[in-house]
Amino acid sequence: MKDSWDAAAAEGAAERELPLSQRMIKVLGNVCFSAFVLSVLVFTVIAVTYQPPDPWLDSPKAIISKSLAATLANATFHTDDSVLTTGEDLAPLPLSNATSAADATDNATSVADAADNDKSPDAADNENSPDAAGNSTSSDAAVILPTLPPPAADCDSDAPINCSDPRALAAIRRFNSRIFRRSIVFLGYETPVPGSAPGECDAAWRFRNRREKSWRRYRDYRRFRLASADNCTYEVVSAGKFRSGTNAAPKPPSPRRSSSPAPPAQIPDAEINDTIPTLGSESDFRKGKYLYYTRGGDYCKGMNQYLWSFLCALGEAQFLNRTFVMDLNICLAATYNPSGRNEEGKDFRYYFDFEHLKESASVVEESEFLRDWRRSERATSRKAGGKITVRKVPTYKVTPMQLKKDKSTIIWRQFDGQEPENYWYRVCEGRAAKFIQRPWQTIWKSKRLTNIVSEIAGKMDWDYDAVHVVRGEKARNKQLWPNLDADTSPEALVQKLTKVVPPWRNLYIATNEPFYNYFDKLRSHYKVHLLDDYKYLWGNTSEWFNETMTLNNGRPVEFDGYMRVAVDTEVLYRAKNRVETFNNLTRDCKDGINTC
Numbered sequence: 001m002k003d004s005w006d007a008a009a010a011e012g013a014a015e016r017e018l019p020l021s022q023r024m025i026k027v028l029g030n031v032c033f034s035a036f037v038l039s040v041l042v043f044t045v046i047a048v049t050y051q052p053p054d055p056w057l058d059s060p061k062a063i064i065s066k067s068l069a070a071t072l073a074n075a076t077f078h079t080d081d082s083v084l085t086t087g088e089d090l091a092p093l094p095l096s097n098a099t100s101a102a103d104a105t106d107n108a109t110s111v112a113d114a115a116d117n118d119k120s121p122d123a124a125d126n127e128n129s130p131d132a133a134g135n136s137t138s139s140d141a142a143v144i145l146p147t148l149p150p151p152a153a154d155c156d157s158d159a160p161i162n163c164s165d166p167r168a169l170a171a172i173r174r175f176n177s178r179i180f181r182r183s184i185v186f187l188g189y190e191t192p193v194p195g196s197a198p199g200e201c202d203a204a205w206r207f208r209n210r211r212e213k214s215w216r217r218y219r220d221y222r223r224f225r226l227a228s229a230d231n232c233t234y235e236v237v238s239a240g241k242f243r244s245g246t247n248a249a250p251k252p253p254s255p256r257r258s259s260s261p262a263p264p265a266q267i268p269d270a271e272i273n274d275t276i277p278t279l280g281s282e283s284d285f286r287k288g289k290y291l292y293y294t295r296g297g298d299y300c301k302g303m304n305q306y307l308w309s310f311l312c313a314l315g316e317a318q319f320l321n322r323t324f325v326m327d328l329n330i331c332l333a334a335t336y337n338p339s340g341r342n343e344e345g346k347d348f349r350y351y352f353d354f355e356h357l358k359e360s361a362s363v364v365e366e367s368e369f370l371r372d373w374r375r376s377e378r379a380t381s382r383k384a385g386g387k388i389t390v391r392k393v394p395t396y397k398v399t400p401m402q403l404k405k406d407k408s409t410i411i412w413r414q415f416d417g418q419e420p421e422n423y424w425y426r427v428c429e430g431r432a433a434k435f436i437q438r439p440w441q442t443i444w445k446s447k448r449l450t451n452i453v454s455e456i457a458g459k460m461d462w463d464y465d466a467v468h469v470v471r472g473e474k475a476r477n478k479q480l481w482p483n484l485d486a487d488t489s490p491e492a493l494v495q496k497l498t499k500v501v502p503p504w505r506n507l508y509i510a511t512n513e514p515f516y517n518y519f520d521k522l523r524s525h526y527k528v529h530l531l532d533d534y535k536y537l538w539g540n541t542s543e544w545f546n547e548t549m550t551l552n553n554g555r556p557v558e559f560d561g562y563m564r565v566a567v568d569t570e571v572l573y574r575a576k577n578r579v580e581t582f583n584n585l586t587r588d589c590k591d592g593i594n595t596c
């Protein structure tokens, strides 16, 4: 389905090119290094140019606009507890030079994995790592050098397993790429360390999810039991679950008085850097050009409306070639809050990836901006230097095109007036829609949330099917959705799912049905997983809890309804097979009677 663009491309390419890769690997053995590099290049080029023939991916922009337009009626959004698909679900990878270079190396791994499609042992043996050669140089050539571990001259297969021996990592890599090839792309491995018993090794690595179209990387570490074969290669006998290799877990920076076998040490995700950028000197501030929006009527509306408006504003800033002044505070609408009230003071970074946003668009945080503005004004009055010019724009009826020529340092849209006159997104209506592109690819879900997603999917070993069961308001509204309630009843679910999902699969149920035991009937057919089974991932001992608390000045953050749906949706997207409510479970239409 909506496979990750690059992964789909790599897989697609691998499928189409499989005979070639098989032949090449057979012919090459492990000597023709330069030809191997060439084949990697070929794969990489194919991966970069190949467009999967997936209608979902044809026009992500159209899809987003459509899904939003569908929720838009007379300049008001229906509140809907569905989560908008965001950039990493839809967008092709941002092919900046740096990332495409990174991709090329990633691809070396995916190519190796793809080559593993070939079930023949020699192909598997060729899949070898720089780490396996005991030497991870930064040179690209070394990264894809296919060497075998040095054949032991005096082979003693009874010798104890040595985890730092390159053969251990080679065996683990082979095993991983055989088992998880379809789900994840393996990036850097670390040298395995001994596990808790002889013959056990703990290995850690980073991976990317094939179904996520971002470059974000996640961590895993597992425990493996290894055995030495007669010819002295190591083989994996059994492998532990997600993050079972606690000896290989990243260590917290400060040495702790550990030794208690209790929970594995966890450290905050050091790869997240969503600190608020500062503007720098006062003269830097002066040199900039800014677009500043006063809070409008969108505040405290649904999250879809928030994004639709925010992306309009950001689109205008890009159209005007200005830095957008952004308020990181979000007011979360009542529908997502367990309290049932609108809640102010939520942070953009709880939900979205600010690091990606600041890398892909020019933004500055509002309070930083206001402080620097004041500072510059003061400096101006002292030195009578160049004045900071401000153009105030009271209404959305002044179009972006009219502002294009404006040279003011700050263009300040003020959104006076009543709803719906004061909605930000009205700026992008009418003729402006032709000029302004909403930069939807700048919005990814927060990595703090997708870390949870990765963990849930990892606990199921990426081997699960999922069903999306929409109930809630829609099931209660018999006028617009006459059959939904009956079609999603426990009996109907058993009847329908057993036709399409093989028995005893892991079955993840993404749902807005609040009653946990509602799906119990499915438990006699499947290993049922629900979001609430993973509560501990955001509970008060979790990594997420610590990390969000840091953002919130040390106060705990509630795992709210929007986060729930965001995680639920992403776990659903990563499933091997996905059964949807509309189309698959019921013939009712997604948006009510006669809308499909």
Ligand SMILES: *[C@@H]1O[C@H](CO)[C@@H](O)[C@H](O)[C@H]1NC(C)=O
Residues within 6 Å of the ligand: 073, 074
């Ligand atoms: C939208 O406005 C039109 C006419 O202005 C009206 O007929 C229609 O019922 C309105 N739709 C909603 C959902 O309010």
Ligand SMILES: *[C@@H]1O[C@H](CO)[C@@H](O)[C@H](O)[C@H]1NC(C)=O
Residues within 6 Å of the ligand: 096, 097
């Ligand atoms: C990135 O690529 C663009 C063209 O696509 C080029 O103009 C630019 O110089 C490159 N930047 C770097 C750092 O290589």
Ligand SMILES: *[C@@H]1O[C@H](CO)[C@@H](O)[C@H](O)[C@H]1NC(C)=O
Residues within 6 Å of the ligand: 135, 136, 137, 138
């Ligand atoms: C890699 O190994 C080669 C020879 O085995 C050595 O000369 C080189 O310094 C090593 N590089 C690193 C980064 O360890």
Ligand SMILES: *[C@@H]1O[C@H](CO)[C@@H](O)[C@H](O)[C@H]1NC(C)=O
Residues within 6 Å of the ligand: 162, 163, 164, 165, 166
């Ligand atoms: C394990 O293998 C590493 C790397 O080959 C080697 O340096 C080390 O001495 C070995 N340890 C034992 C106990 O054999």
Ligand SMILES: *[C@@H]1O[C@H](CO)[C@@H](O)[C@H](O)[C@H]1NC(C)=O
Residues within 6 Å of the ligand: 121, 125, 229, 230, 231, 232, 233
């Ligand atoms: C070593 O033996 C294992 C199992 O016996 C086999 O799968 C593997 O292909 C052999 N490797 C080599 C290089 O002969």
Ligand SMILES: *[C@@H]1O[C@H](CO)[C@@H](O)[C@H](O)[C@H]1NC(C)=O
Residues within 6 Å of the ligand: 273, 274, 275, 277, 358
């Ligand atoms: C985080 O990113 C900012 C730039 O946005 C950079 O200045 C800072 O050094 C980074 N911090 C870390 C710890 O990487």
Ligand SMILES: *[C@@H]1O[C@H](CO)[C@@H](O)[C@H](O)[C@H]1NC(C)=O
Residues within 6 Å of the ligand: 288, 289, 321
């Ligand atoms: C956008 O602004 C930057 C500096 O703010 C300038 O260097 C660049 O030329 C501008 N681009 C366009 C297309 O106006």
Ligand SMILES: *[C@@H]1O[C@H](CO)[C@@H](O)[C@H](O)[C@H]1NC(C)=O
Residues within 6 Å of the ligand: 540, 541
């Ligand atoms: C975590 O929550 C539980 C129950 O909600 C409470 O008993 C416990 O004290 C909390 N622990 C911490 C460290 O806050």
Ligand SMILES: *[C@@H]1O[C@H](CO)[C@@H](O)[C@H](O)[C@H]1NC(C)=O
Residues within 6 Å of the ligand: 266, 267, 268, 541, 542, 543, 546
């Ligand atoms: C969260 O932070 C507390 C206090 O800083 C620490 O004791 C705990 O180990 C952390 N938990 C996780 C899961 O990182």
Ligand SMILES: *[C@@H]1O[C@H](CO)[C@@H](O)[C@H](O)[C@H]1NC(C)=O
Residues within 6 Å of the ligand: 500, 577, 578, 579, 580, 583, 584
């Ligand atoms: C769900 O419906 C879609 C569209 O009708 C169909 O392509 C897909 O195969 C169905 N999935 C299952 C598991 O039945």
Ligand SMILES: CC(=O)N[C@H]1CO[C@H](CO)[C@@H](O)[C@@H]1O
Residues within 6 Å of the ligand: 101, 102, 103, 105, 106, 108, 109, 143, 186, 187, 188, 189
């Ligand atoms: C296995 C491998 O080559 N991994 C590389 C993938 O690309 C990133 C780029 O940032 C490198 O850091 C990894 O080492």
